Amino acid sequence: MKKKSGFEKFHKSTEKKGAALKEQLRQEKKQQTRERKAFFEQQRKEKAEAWKTANETRVPGASGGKGERTAPDERTGQVKPKGIAPGKPLVRADKEEQMPLNKFLAHGGVCGRREAADVVKSGKVTVNGAVITEPGFKVDPGADVRVDGKRITRSKNLVYILMNKPKGYLTTTDDPQERKTVLDLLHKATEERIYPVGRLDRNTSGVLLLTNDGEMAQKLTHPSNEVKKVYAVTLDKPLTKNHFEDILKGVPLEDGVAHVDVLAFADPSDKTQIGVELHSGRNRIVRRIFEHYGYDVKNLDRVMFAGLTKKNVPRGKWRFLAEKEVRDLKFFKKGKK
Template sequence: MNKGKGGRKGPANSNSKSKSTRNTRGGKNQIIGTSRTGKPVTKKQYIKRKKNESSSTSDDTKGIRLNKYIANSGICSRREADVFIAAGSVFVNDKPVTEMGYRVQPDDHVKFDGQSITPRRNEYYLLNKPKGFITANKGDKASKTVDDLMRNASGYHLHHVGKLNRTGLGLMIFTTDIKMANKLNNPNLKLKRLYQVTLERSLKHADLLKIREGLIIDGQEIHVNDINYIENGRSNEIGIELSINKESIVKEIFESLDYSVSSMDVVMIHGLTKKDLPRGHYRKLTQQEVINLQMLS
């Protein structure tokens, strides 16, 4: 073998290559990498290894978590679902499941309180509420509720956004999407609403200006987006727009100036109006309307 300067051996034969870097042409025998031990791996070996890894994946990493499955069925939130699971109210394939991390597989049959449930696409509705119906809290018993008006809208439980009392009129949002309902019901969310209010007596112009400039109610400064007399209406008919997510705020504003509210009608919620929606009727929200609500922060 030739020796280079200083007696060192010359380069090895250029046709000789390390096994770990050899790239033999020929499809299945092509070396594309190394194994965990550092040995060369052919394409055929690599594919076989990946198949084995895939087949050895535990089933508990597949499927959907049980609490999410229940929430997606529109029954309750994930946190509430955990309580029901722990209480033994949930059955999978006719067996009670109390394991929090349990994952539901595609062919599993899930029952909640004896009723079969399945996840579904979320639904969103707009109701034009009439007088005489109340927004009942969970567990309340009443003869006429807004839930009665929405009974035929969906096969799933609907969550309402905001509250209107028995004399309250106007728009309410209903959805199977509990995450959206909780977001829209958050007191800190600036959800714009336009109210048409009728007072028992005429609103003085000076008091209208006071409301427009801002009031202090229970130590909190209250600002409205806009307030004015209804066009072609009487001086006791007022339009008032707020981004305060509090059901009693309109009544509190006028009562702070010694006015009583005879009626209140929600005529707009974040761009949603009563157009072509008769009193007592509901409609589905369009995809764009849902997107507009989802973008609220």
């Protein structure tokens, strides 16, 4: 029999038993789970970074739309963020596959997809020498597509420009009377053929998006998507309480009842300054709402369109959209912008 030293009670066994052993196994399993998650998360990040490098080029000032901005370039009117080296507009690769003719024209910078459908139906478009009047006609990437005899080439680089439109400029790419258009303000910002998304009257100022992305233009202008716009309105006389309430109920116009989502006084002490939020894209809709009740709109400025604002963009100037802004536009939900 082994003789006891009397110090055994001060020694702790190194062998774990019962609950202690179970806890050790539990912790080891948790550690293995954490390591496995970390491994797959790292793989996911590496794949995402590789995809981003292969498919996207950083926009000038692509800092998520935030940050300090410099004064506009004196020559081009472009607004750039501080501390960012000049770069190229956002570029995304298109898949080389057949597409509907109206979509092909939109990607070629002719106009939006809905307008392109009308152009096709008018008989102005030929594909490989044959007149095509069906907007859904499938076109190969290398097809010889012409509008009024002028060849149209699909754009590879998608460009997105936000402009703070001033008064006196037409929201169009060309004017037969040779009046000033919004494209005159861009000073060859891009070699791609871009066009305005939606329309602002000649005497309306504010946020205007220009792009050659026909799919996005279609999404932002289609009535079913209920893209919201916010306007600052200046009237020739104070808006009465009765008319204020009538507008909120709906305004009967020749092309149907016009509804506003929000109506408010920008300055409670000045009833001529009105803020209007609506999602209708009908022609001159804001002006016609107030003209219906005998008001003359002295000034109309769009301060927001599809979540985009003119912040840090002086009147008559422009900037490329940041990558985050483009993603937000592509994946917005109905009525959220």
